[in-house]
Amino acid sequence: MKPVKYLLAVAVALSASVAHAHGYWLLPSSTVLSAPQFVTFDAAVSNDPFHFNHRPLPVDELQIVAPDESLQKPVNVSKGELRTTFDAYFEKNGTYRLSVYREGVRAFWKEGDQPKRFMGKAEDLKQRVPAGAKDLKVAEIANRLETYVTVGSPTPVKTTGRGLEAVASTHPNDLVAGEPLTLQFLVDGKPTAGVEVEVIKGQTRYRNQKGEQKLKSDADGKVTIHLPEAGLYWLDADYTDNKVQTKEAKERSLAYVLTLEVLPQ
């Protein structure tokens, strides 16, 4: 019984589809501001978007990019049992991007009957995985987690050309209930078909049907998301390719997670 379970778990973790072990997210206290002010954020890992009920999400690699491209530091960072919190002061007019981007590797192997795994930086792989490890499977990962905050008028959001990203038809801080949103997914800056996208409105604890939207990007890399009600939406996009740089890796698994706030008309 046990080995089957382990195999299943490994298979799920390896399949770089939407089937993550857990989701993760950033939750801003506000996204649309009419005057400079502090905004506070929660960062957590959980199955239910915006309910902190599992683990805190480390934010060591968080970048807060101001409208003029300067970088800003979060303040009052505090790691709790269920969530990490931090504050940031938004002073300049325009759109700030908050993002956590991680590149690395994920390795699974066996020592005897014991399944082992390592997740971390590619350069640590040799040190952590024994030479000639049995059933070794290595994948590169590139995960991006984002949300946006705007003071005054929104300014264009720039992409970085690395990993999985999305370009929105409507500015992400300009969303209102009832107006659909088209996102174009880019892998290393290029529009990409076949990206699997899942969108869930928050507050799932208070309803029986999650009502998730599952979509796949078309030939132009585009998906159209329906935002029928105001609220916070969690978007998780996943893609797998074989553009790897680590010689042990056979595939690369890319993820893009975005928190969107939709306001009433």
Next chain:
Amino acid sequence: MRHALIPALIAAMFASSGYAAGLDVKVTIPRINAAEYHRPYLAVWVETPNQDIATTLSVWYAKDKAENKGTKWLKDLRQWWRKGGRDLDLPLDGVSGATKPVGEHTLSYTEGKPPLGTLAPGEYNLVVEAAREKGDRELVRIPFKWPVQQAASLKASGESELGAISLELKP
């Protein structure tokens, strides 16, 4: 030459003495029984058929408060903010002012003068949006045609944050 100028001068005199085309808007701020009442923020604007702002006519916000305290809540006039309020640099002469008490308030706008300025002929909505601290938000629209052919009085009413609204069209 001199004679030709006279009619123009006469027209100019009338234009500045209340005979010019324009809009008079009466806005009623209703009495609301609340343990803690704050005057609402309010925006009045002219909207094109595709819901863009043709021009913002008035904005009432708590501008006497310390800097930031007043503008912090302007975003709660959600539709006005999103459609163009956020592109304005407040305070704005002849447009922005402090919040007003319960009762009827008359606002007059004259063609050719800010903030009404010159509107292209067409169909428009007058939009009044109100948002109150610890209260609700409401938006009322009155459709009208421009230029005005005949004096008319158009009426609408809000249900919570706005009372009777009237739009007097002056040809």
